[in-house]
Amino acid sequence: MAQIVIDALRHSYDGRLDDPDALALKQVDLTWEDGRAYALLGPSGCGKSSMLNIISGLVRQSTGRVLFDGRDVSDLATEKRNIAQVFQFPVLYDTMTVEQNLAFPLRNRGTDPARIRKRVDEVAGMLDLGPLLKKRAAGLGAAEKQKISLGRGLVREDVAAVLFDEPLTVIDPHVKFELRRKLKMLHEELGLTLIYVTHDQSEALTLADEVVVMAEGEVMQAGTPEALYERPDHVFVGNFIGSPGMNFLPCKAIGERLAFRGGSLPLTGRAAAGIAPGQSLCLGIRPQYLRPARPGEEAVEAVLGEIQHRGDCFMAVLHIGDMALSVRLPDSAPPPGGTMRVHFPPDRTLLYADNRLTGDLS
Amino acid sequence: MALVAFSAVIPLMTVVNYSVQDIFGPGQRYFIGVDWFREALRDPEVHGAFLRQLAFSGIVLAIEIPLGVAVALLLPKAGWKSSLAIVILALPLLIPFNVVGTIWQVYARPEIGFLGRVLNDIGIDFNYTGDAVSAWATIVLMDVWHWTPLVALLAFAGLRSIPDAYYQAARIDGAGRLAVFRFIELPKMKSVLTIAVLLRFMDSFMIYTEPFVVTGGGPGSATTFLSIRLVNMAVGQFDLGPAAAFSLMYFLVILLISYVFYTILQRASAS
Structure with a gap:
């Protein structure tokens, strides 16, 4: 050895x-x-x-x-x-x-x-x-x-x-x-x-x-x-590992917020320090960490698409702007076509600059 | 069915017809059963030819198979060198049999042929028209020159089909060159070599054209093989009856031995 x-x-x-x-x-x-x-x-x-x-x-x-x-x-x-x-x-x-x-x-x-x-x-x-x-x-x-x-x-x-x-x-x-x-x-x-x-x-x-x-x-x-x-x-690792892989959402830093088509999130935490002007940014989040927003929580408006039954859960497609994200819904499956307010938990939401991890949003 | 009948069965039945009848002319034919077979089997010339034939096939196989494998192992594995080597190697296979005979008939002549002159100049008494050993040497050498490339090409194809992983595993296992040959290359070449042996046996057992051109079966009957004896009997002596019986037995012997080889081949690929 x-x-x-x-x-x-x-x-x-x-x-x-x-x-x-x-x-x-x-x-x-x-x-x-x-x-x-x-x-x-x-x-x-x-x-x-x-x-x-x-x-x-x-x-x-x-x-x-x-x-x-x-x-x-x-x-x-x-x-x-x-x-x-x-x-x-x-x-x-x-x-x-x-x-x-x-x-x-x-x-x-x-x-x-x-x-x-x-x-x-x-x-x-x-x-x-x-x-x-x-x-x-x-x-x-x-x-x-x-x-x-x-x-x-x-x-x-x-x-x-x-x-x-x-x-x-x-x-x-x-x-x-x-x-x-x-x-x-x-x-x-x-x-x-x-x-x-x-x-x-x-x-x-x-x-x-x-x-x-x-x-x-x-x-x-x-x-x-x-x-x-x-x-x-x-980003490659996030995509390659997990089935389906991590969701990635291209975004821009505008002032104190990260803006993407169809919504924005506050730019806070360690992630904010790690980015330089001119870098292409995207958000990454695993399908199981996206969840319906509770009242008062920061949320993004999304449209529900196709839903698959996976035995122990449902995998749904969420449309935010022109992007499609996978989301894992533990129990109930809302009807397709409806809207949903989704919450991105800051500690589970990662920011990538030029495809490299800078940190999470917490 | 009609095609098969015309191409194989009817000509064969003609021979069967000749082999069991004594025919003097149209309308004068007598059924004589197995007499011609008996006569052919008792012919001492046939006995001699059969033993010579066995010896020839044995010698030729014993030289061509190992030599062909050795040549295949030495060939470049890939690239333009490999293609060039294969083309050069295959040249003898593209030459018509009677031309091969003529080439060697001239090449080995003691007075004007390159091989014959050189051998005599270095003090070896070499004369294939007068000396049985010279005649055998010439014919064996000619056959080796003519057919070793076939064995080499078959063996090469067998070698090329061995996945790289085998050689890599052998390196990991610390196997030497000899062990690689003994435990990887030889077993993987087994089926192509069986085909090579089968083909070379059948062809050498039926050899006619080349020795006929070079020695005409001589000196004396030193290189009179079965097919030469058969032609002498049928065309030279016009003994069509015994010749027909003889050729049927000749055919059956080759069929039998080929069947045995085929069975061995099937067993080998099954295990």
């Missing part, structure tokens, strides 16, 4: 570093602490797999350094880095039995046979592969195959981190849940450093101690699932 530091990392697959659009990773500085579970979350093509492959050494970064416990491993080959990686599709050695598959990484490193047997048995026990050990790996189902890939990652004791590149994509939903739980358990039991790449936010939020959100080759925000959800640093 080790602390992994990514230092001023930039990567381009065609070697052109001057053109920002050609960069797979623009400028990444990040520290992965020892023994924690990280999720690397982002849409396809955001550079998350590139980041993983650079950590494991399958890809050599264009500039910048990768440090394991302070030691620069940038020029170290994959097999020398003590990294385990599990891929999207199960990779198996078809001609081998499950046991031989699990033993393979150890055998290649010349581990003592008695030690290999012991480790293989332990890992098979953890992953419930015991009864399958003598079977040929080729004939098994996708979930078992992926468990074997996982096992090959866990069988070495000296690994600095185990990297996962969307490993549950090909697994059935109900088995997925089971495997995810198993993974979380193993992480807690063994104190592994996990880096888990996914584009599925629920997977990221449930599995990880800390989530790193990436977009277009940049780290947008790294933080606990709660921080990402409650106080997204960037």
Whole structure:
């Protein structure tokens, strides 16, 4: 186990570093602490797999350094880095039995046979592969195959981190849940450093101690699932996390108020200090924090649009000016087409200047 | 159905017709049962040709399959170099069989051919018209030159279909080059190699044109393979009856062995 530091990392697959659009990773500085579970979350093509492959050494970064416990491993080959990686599709050695598959990484490193047997048995026990050990790996189902890939990652004791590149994509939903739980358990039991790449936010939020959100080759925000959800640093994070995502309402600062089409809110609190003239502003608020105004409260007039029943609540569309906001209505669903006075709780209403968080309105 | 009948069944039935009758002329035909089959099977020339045929197919497979795999492993994986290498490699496959024979007939001649001259100049007594070993060497070499590219192209296609993740996982697992070949590349090439073996077996077992052009089956009968023996019997000696019986058995042997290969192939892909 080790602390992994990514230092001023930039990567381009065609070697052109001057053109920002050609960069797979623009400028990444990040520290992965020892023994924690990280999720690397982002849409396809955001550079998350590139980041993983650079950590494991399958890809050599264009500039910048990768440090394991302070030691620069940038020029170290994959097999020398003590990294385990599990891929999207199960990779198996078809001609081998499950046991031989699990033993393979150890055998290649010349581990003592008695030690290999012991480790293989332990890992098979953890992953419930015991009864399958003598079977040929080729004939098994996708979930078992992926468990074997996982096992090959866990069988070495000296690994600095185990990297996962969307490993549950090909697994059935109900088995997925089971495997995810198993993974979380193993992480807690063994104190592994996990880096888990996914584009599925629920997977990221449930599995990880800390989530790193990436977009277009940049780290947008790294933080606990709660921080990402409650106080997204960037408009992208607010949109990407949550279903539906955060509501954003473009606005202008006019005197002491934030004005938008169809209404305005008082500009108070920390948010006021953080803005400079000329920045484009917008308000952000999660759908569940918007609520009907009580008498005397600051409110904005809105028209109700389409309403969806979500089982435990209603999701309604609110039209304010020409913008549509989602709102979560806990119990009663008013008829569509009616008007509603909505309250924006100041402590839940965030202000973004040039897409970056400046603060809330309280 | 009518098309199949005209293209396959009727010509085949003609052969069956010849194989069970003794025909002296129009209207003078006698049913003789399996006599021609018996005669063909007892012909020592056929025995010799059959053993030579087995040896030839065996040698050719033993050289071409490993060589083709080796060539495929050495080919550039992508880019214009890869395309160029494939085109150059495929050239022998585009040459008509009798031209291949003619090329080697000239190339290996001891007095004027490049190969023949060089071999004789460095002190090897090489003469495919007089010496059986030279004749075999020439024909085997010619077949290897002609058909290894096919095996190499098939193997290359098999290699290209292996996802990158396998190679990446092998690096993560610390596998060496040999282990990558043994545990990833070879198993993934299994089905294309089975096809390669099947194709090369059938073709080499039926080889006629090239040895006919180069050695004409000689010296003596050293390179008289089954099909050359068959043509001698049918056209040279005009023994149409035994030749018909012989060709039916020849066909059945190839069918049988191909069926066995096919079954193995199916099993391999099922497991």
